[in-house]
Amino acid sequence: MGEEQQNLETIMGLIINGGNAKSDAMEAIRAAKKGQFDEADQKLKDADAALGEAHKSQTGMLTKEASGDPVxxxxxxxxxxxxxxxxITFRDLAAEVVDVYKKMAGVEFSED
Known part of the structure; x- marks a missing residue:
């Protein structure tokens, strides 16, 4: 596979996984709004997994650049x-919104 094609696949990984993470975070807020806190927590975990995949793509490019091979x-x-x-920003904000909904419902939540 050529370098240009490899870069394109890496970039698409950022876009796809970033978009999936943001969608999962939004779904977490919607679930919390309905009082479906287990689903909200799962959606935040799903967002984290998608962000992890995006970071893998990004790390590959950063490593390449750091080793003297410009991207x-x-x-x-x-x-x-x-x-x-x-x-990333939206996922962090979604976790806070989910916690607010949990607090309003009197449900235990993590304050970290």
């Missing part, structure tokens, strides 16, 4: 990184 920066790469960073 071409394209608009698509910037878009992928943007997806990942927004997903």
């Amino acid at each position: 071409a920066v394209s608009l698509l790469m910037v878009h992928g990184q943007d997806h990942l960073m927004n997903a």
Whole structure:
């Protein structure tokens, strides 16, 4: 597989997994809003798993760059990184929103 194709697959991994993580985080909020806290917690775990996959893609590119093999920066790469960073932020915020719904329902939650 050529380097350009490999970079494209890595970037698509960022976009797809970042998008999946954000969707899972949104589903966690919707579940918590309905009082479905087990589902909300599972959706947050699903978001974490998707973020883990995205980080694997990102780490590969960062390792390559750090070892002296520059990675071409394209608009698509910037878009992928943007997806990942927004997903991370949204997932963190979703956990806080889920905790607020739990608190309003009188359910135990982690305050870390």
